[in-house]
Amino acid sequence: MVRLITHNLLACHVKGCTSNNFPLEFKDVQLVPHESWGILRYRTKLPRCLDDDFLKTLHHVLLEIHVEEGIMICPNCKHNYPISNGIPNMLLAEHEIG
Amino acid sequence: MIPTPDLSHLRAEDYEHVYEPAEDTFILLDALEQDAEQLKSMTPRISLEIGSGSGCVSSFLGSIAGPSAVLYLCTDINPHACKCTIATGRQNKVPLEPINTSLAHPLLARLHKSVDIILFNPPYVPTAYDEASGAQKDRDIEGSWAGGQDGMQVTDKFFSQVADLLSPHGRFYLVAVAQNNIPAIQRRMEENYALESKVRKISSTFLSLDTLHRSFFGDVLAANI
Incomplete structure (x- = not known):
């Protein structure tokens, strides 16, 4: 299962792709539990005052939502990393390995 | 005594493509069990297992450190292993989080x-260079043991990543056998990456697993910065 906390730790690692290679953009995703797409436009900057409701929402978004199927696209080189059965495929072809 | 993870859901077909937990897996579990109190008092946040295979080792760590207190990242080059x-x-x-990658x-x-615990039971069996590279490319069970020159071809590549990833008080567990030249591994880790290590002699049984041509006579190395 790709929880959003894990997605937040993955960067593109194609040879030479070293800037603007994070966060990978989601495309065609299936979420579990079912949520609206808007949740995937989350930002990493947090407000200074974190109230309990916000923390509960953050916990839910980062730890309880899984991406089961979909694609993650590098914002820089546009490399596609598929997610299938909750497993991100971050393998590269020989010529792409740095 | 911490119970060994339940693997009853895995079938013979799975073990055609994924390394079945064996003596070397269990010595890694023993080392983690010996360190259980220290590992808990570290209050780890992120653990990372390289080559998680069946998922037995990270599940075991999960029963020590708690299933929800730690993010259990697991990588494996073999897609069957990730499943x-x-x-x-x-x-x-x-909740283990497998990532299909090298x-x-x-x-x-x-x-x-920022990784507090790194676990690696690497492909350590000495083989020809091409056999180890081919096994990594094939992404199947052979990649779990074929280790190339001195059995260190894959492990050596990982050391620089350990130094990058390990948190200030983080700990790295590595399974090694005598043919890997353990004193030389320790020297390289210390001189090149400031990783201090000690060898844990846990098992000295000799196993020959004919299906894999894998023999085991090994130790666990625990290292930290």
């Missing part, structure tokens, strides 16, 4: 000095 890892996590109620490449940019 088994996720299933074993579910079976043992530890070593820790896609995590390096984001996990600089």
Whole structure:
């Protein structure tokens, strides 16, 4: 299962792709539990005052939502990393390995 | 005594493609069990297992450190292994997060000095260079043991990543056998990456697993910065 906390730790690692290679953009995703797409436009900057409701929402978004199927696209080189059965495929072809 | 993870959901077909937990897996479990109190008092946040295979080792760590207190990242180059890892996590109620990749490449940019526990039971059996490279490319069971020159071809590549990833008080567990030249491994880790290590002699049984031509006479090395 790709929880959003894990997605937040993955960067593109194609040879030479070293800037603007994070966060990978989601495309065609299936979420579990079912949520609206808007949740995937989350930002990493947090407000200074974190109230309990916000923390509960953050916990839910980062730890309880899984991406089961979909694609993650590098914002820089546009490399596609598929997610299938909750497993991100971050393998590269020989010529792409740095 | 911490119970060995339940692997009853895995079938003979799974073990055609994924390394079945054996003596070397269990010595790694023994080392973690011996260190259980220290590992808990570290209050780890992120653990990373390289080559998680069946998912047995990370599930075991999950029963020590708690299923929800730690993010259990697991990588494996073999897609069958990633499926088994996720299933074993579910079976043992530890949410394991497998990533199908070589070593820790896609995590390096984001996990600089922030992984508290790194676990690696590497392909350590000495083989020809081409056999080890071919096995990594094939992404199947052979990649779990074929280790190339001195059995260190894959492990040596990982050391620089360990130094990048490990948190200030983080700990790295590595399984090694005598043919890997353990004193030389320790020297390289210390001189090149300031990783201090000690050898844990846990098992001295000799096993010959004919199906894999894998023999085992090994130790666990625990290292930290």
